[in-house]
Amino acid sequence: MPDKTRPCPPDCRILLIAPRALPGLPTLPWVEDEIQHLVNSELTLHLERDATERHLIELLGKQPAWDVVWFASHGDAEGVMLSDGLCPVDTLATLLRASGVGYVVINTCASVAVAAAIQEECGADVICTLTLSLIHISEPTRRT
Secondary structure (H helix, E strand, O other): OOOOOOOOOOOOEEEEEOOOOOOOOOOOOHHHHHHHHHHHOOOEEEEEOOOOHHHHHHHHOOOOOOOEEEEEOOEEOOEEEEOOEEEEHHHHHHHHHHHOOOEEEEEOOOOHHHHHHHHHHHOOEEEEOOOOOOOOOOOOOOOO
């Protein structure tokens, strides 16, 4: 099987989508640390704290294309939360494919379904968050 690894260039350009507190949703305490780590990396970073779906379309259309698009937000199997609400996975995948991005990071709860759809739709390398649920399995009862 051929190696499909794409090295990120030394002048890697990252678009970080990290919406501020969203109405009705809890604050994500790790987002500020995540932003700071990326800022400290000295990579070329564009931080977007108020990204609406319309603004995301504009940002992804900029040239040259982003090497990495990184989401740090709320989300689920249906999509990723932006400042104006949930961006559905099919819309997100279409936008990312059109942008030509090589890498996508999705740091949301339950993002594996979104990651799979994006990888299938646009062929980008995707890193996502896996959320494990603890399931209690009771001991079988014995019949005597």
